[in-house]
Structure formats: C-alpha cells, structure tokens
Amino acid sequence: MITIYDIAKKANVSAMTVSKVINRTGRISTATRERVQQVIDELGYIPNSNARSLVLQRTHMLSLLITDITNPFYTTLARGAEDAAHLRGYRVLFGNSDEDYRKEKEYVEAILSTRVDGVLFAPAGDRSLPHLQQLQARNIPFVFLDRTVPGITSDVIAGDSREGAIELIRYLIELGHEHIALVNGSSEVSTARLREDGYIEGLKEAGITPDPSLILRTSYRDFSDDEGLERLLSRSQQPTAIFAANNMLAIGVIRLLRKRGLRVPEDISVVCFDDLDLASAFDPFLTVIAQPAYEFGYQGMQMLIDRIEGKLSPAAETMILPSKLRIRTSASVPPTN
Amino acid sequence: MITIYDIAKKANVSAMTVSKVINRTGRISTATRERVQQVIDELGYIPNSNARSLVLQRTHMLSLLITDITNPFYTTLARGAEDAAHLRGYRVLFGNSDEDYRKEKEYVEAILSTRVDGVLFAPAGDRSLPHLQQLQARNIPFVFLDRTVPGITSDVIAGDSREGAIELIRYLIELGHEHIALVNGSSEVSTARLREDGYIEGLKEAGITPDPSLILRTSYRDFSDDEGLERLLSRSQQPTAIFAANNMLAIGVIRLLRKRGLRVPEDISVVCFDDLDLASAFDPFLTVIAQPAYEFGYQGMQMLIDRIEGKLSPAAETMILPSKLRIRTSASVPPTN
DNA sequence: TTGAAAGCGCTAACAT
C-alpha cells in the first residue's frame, strides 16, 4: 500500500507538505506543489479514507435506510439519494430493513460503528424509537424519509399522505363509488395512519359514513392477507373500489382479485399510492397518486448534507413534496346491477 | 464519543483486555469478562470500525458496482448481494455506473480510497480495463458479474448468454419465424457479444443465413435508436420477431412498436433476456430467458468473500448460473399474409 | 513556506 510517506520521501518533502497539496490547504510554493503532485500521479497514490476519518472525525459517508428495496418507489429514491450524495462528495451506505425492526437494529448498529456522518431514514415504524434515540445520543443527524416517529423531532422530507389519500377518494367518489375499501399498511407506520385519515376525511367530505369494517390493515411490503380481502369481498354490500395504501399492496390486491375471477376495473376499481415506474411505463394501467420518488432521495440527501455541514438553522426542517394524481384505467365507474 | 479507554477505565482494566472481550480473542477470566461486558452494555459502547480497519487492514466492506440500478435484474441482484454480505458480516457499498466509464472511474477511486476488501463488478465494457488493472495493482480482489473484460483474469459469476440466446431463437423458429431481428447492447460488452453469437448460431442451426442488417446495436440501458428500429421495420421483408438482448431494450422496443401502431405479438413478436419481476408478476406478458438475479448477487458475494477469506484455490473460478425460458404472450406464430 | 511532534481509536506482539 502506498502511503503519504512514500510520496513525501520521493518528493523530498515532509508528510505534512504532501497532505497540504492533497487537501489544497495552507500555503505551498508552486514548485513543490507541482513536484509533489507529479509523484502522486506517478505512483497513483490514493489517500486512505479510514485514516483520514479517524483524525477528522468525519467519514463523508451517509446511510440510506429504507424498508423495501423491491419497491420501485425506493429504488428510484435510492437513485436520487445516490446522485445528490455523489455530487456533494459523499458516499452512500445502503440498508434495507424489510420493515423489520430486528434488521433495522442491526443496520443502526453498523451505522454507529461506521461513524457515518448522517442518515436518511425511513423507520420501520413507531417501534423504531430506540434506534432513533441511539442516533440522537451519538449526535448523528438524520432526516426522516416520509415516515416520522412520535416522540422524535428531526428534519423530515415527506409527501402529503393525507392530502393524497383525500384526492384519490375524491376521484373515486366522482366516478360514482360509495363503497370504498381501504387496504392499508401497519398502523405503526405514520404514513399509513395519515392515509387512513385522508381516506376517512374524503368519505366524510362526500357525506359518506366511514365503515371500519371496510378497512384492512396489513403490511406495506406485500399483501398476503387473503382471508381479510375475502371477508371484504363477501360482504352483503361488496365494495366497488379498493384504495390500496401503496403500490405493493395494489399489486397484491389485483393479483388476488384476478385469481378470484374479478376484473379490474369492470368489476372492481383499484387505486393506490406510488407509481410502478417500469411496469407503468410498459403498461399504463394503475391509477395512482404518484410521488416524486427521485426527488425524495435527492432533496432528502441535500437536506441531510446541509444539516451536517451546518447550513441549516438549528430548528428541525420539514419539506413536503407534491404528489400528482395519474388517472389510468384501473378505476372506472362502478358496475351497475 | 465513547472509546475503548472509557470502558477500560470504568472497568478497571487495560484497553487490551477490553479489546479481547470485544473480539473474543485471547484468554480472559470469566469475572473480568463479565465486568467489562457490563460496562460496555451500560455505556452502549460501539467500536469505531475506522480505527479497527486502520490497524487490521481490513474494512469488512465490499463494493457492488453495477451498471443500471433502474433495471430490476440489478435491483434483485443487489438484494441477493446484500443478504449474502450481511450474513457473513460484511457491509456493502453500492455504486451505479450507468454504463458510463467516467462514473465507473470515480467509483473505482472511491473504492480504492475506502479500502474495501473486494468488489463484485459488472464493468461498463471493455474499456473498463484500466479500472480493473487498478484494482489488481492494489490487490483488491474482484468477481466479474456476468460481464468479463478481455485481458483480465479473475473469478466470475455469470449466466450463459450464448446458450440463452440460442434457446430464445430456437423458440422463435419453432413458432415459425424466419426473419428475426436482434436489438443488442454495445459490442463493447461481453454479454452483448455472446448473445449475438447465440443469435447467429441459433439461426444457422435452423439453416437460416444471418443477415447483418437485421442487427441493431445500441445500449443495454435504454432503447433510444428510433431511426435504427424504423429502418429495420421498413425493410421490404419486415422482421416478424425481435430478440431484444435485455429487458430494458425490450421495453423500449415494445413502446416504440406500439407507438407505430404495431401490435405485440399479433403483428410482431418480441422476446428478451432477463425478466421484469414486478411488471411480470403484475402482467405476465413478456416472453423471456429469465436469469436468477438474486442468485447472481448472492452467489457472487459468497464467491468474493470466499476469495477474500482465502477459502478458494488460487486459480480463478467461474460459476455459471442456469437460466430458464419463460414462455408468455409477447411472442406467437408470425402473421400470415 | 515547510516540518516535527502528537494523537485520532484500535489491536498485534510481546512482556509480566
């Protein structure tokens, strides 16, 4: 391994001088700078960032902790996060909790051990509290990614889950639906609660009394509560539309509906949060509230880095990104019978 | 920040003793071990992995360098890589070159600076040579991910691009196609060359003379050569089927075909390499040679770690993963007219 | 403008 001393020796200067050349700090005569640079290039010297981190107490590493790498929303978001970090000279350590507190705990420990400079964090749910407290105790800044956790104040980048849900419900009601079911994520997740709020608010707005038995709570990661959906569908008054709280739930729901011989949207309409990117580009089918996933990552990282570099006022900041209703064909007027 | 000295002091032992407790090395009396552990827990001490890396000359970090994070093949692969690494106590630093040599170069430099223990590497193409040489010069082991680069010998995990292509062509020929076009990636990429070989071999096998003007070479990342496709389609003898060398190309091709009013598969059949995961689950449309993306990542990381930990014989190893023809509806018998 | 000394937090090697 080539060290700074190898360069120093060969260029006939001290290690300090080499360090200054590399970091462009302090004053150096042009002559020595060039001589040193020459040797650096010649030997292909690349500084050891571990050693540097150790003395600087800064790693220039950021962590992105998400809950489902399979979800295109997060894939696109990861891209945005990477781009922003890269542009500002940071590297990104990814973590994927799979909505699992145990895995999340392991990642947080790895984060602590790596001494990353900050975390863009989509917590698995409210029980992520201790993990966040651990970060706070160690003064590692983090930005909440869409989901927040009660009891913790920090910067947040988010969409407007409540408003988006209202918009989706309004659209269904305009189409003529009155019996709308909600297939939601876990109530331990803040966005699931907000989407449920919006769902209820949207119904009330239209003078419809929300029916709690029309709400199914499962996991954002994948829909597997077959019996729950079964129950929903076999009600005397079958719902004519389903609002899935995210894209993965929508896919699960639609597959199950199809398996049971129900056509979408002829027999039942389906709408959801978050787009499917590739699948939608390929076949524009699902009507969704699309959130700007790339921006979530990009702006979230910007905010995190601004915080780390002291470019933000001390107060926690919140940035809400706009979402957009994309009307396609998975929802139509309810069947008349 | 809590250091090993804080623990040592509070537990009334030396730093070495604490180190031994943490790493379960050397002999320690049960009494002191427990006392030390107690203090560690109490203070929530987590070792600084930078300091450890510095002395150990091992970071327990691996890098996964891929070419298109948007492609579900790589997303799934990344998951597999993460899982394998995590299981064996390594963290993964992701890099996304976007098939761009310049970005790749930056990532390689970051890799060198981070002193990762190894790299699972899908090179952008043959001109990645200097980057790989840099890794070799620094003794950083790497495993080729599907693509190899002439002039470099190293471990490789790959699919059988040539065989897969032959299988796809055979299938099309069975359906009755004789005029089959190839929309390929860049010829700087080894898998693109192999798929082209397979395409030609498949045709020859059936007694069809390959027509070079039926081959279009563009980029794996996305299809944008509209004029090229235009030219293909406006030949006196229009191809009745298109073999897209990967999934992203297939999507681009199909979108363009649709825009021009051509139905798939009624007017023209399309098949490709690599599945679409989510999109396919949702709507099983595209007929593909599916490669086990997760296994690519999982086994690739295993191989890399085995290499790093000296569990492999010195000779470079090659592992070929089987692919599978998944017949769906995007290819059918050619139109009769 | 340049360099010497010290130390970031940890562990290998060698005492005791």
Next chain:
DNA sequence: ATGTTAGCGCTTTCAA
C-alpha cells in the same frame, strides 16, 4: 490472565 508499547495513515497544532 492481564498489561505495555508501538504503530496503522493521516492531519492539527505549533515551531522554525
């Protein structure tokens, strides 16, 4: 079974 010393590769004083 436990502790001392030295040093991983770098940068921050501070002195020359």
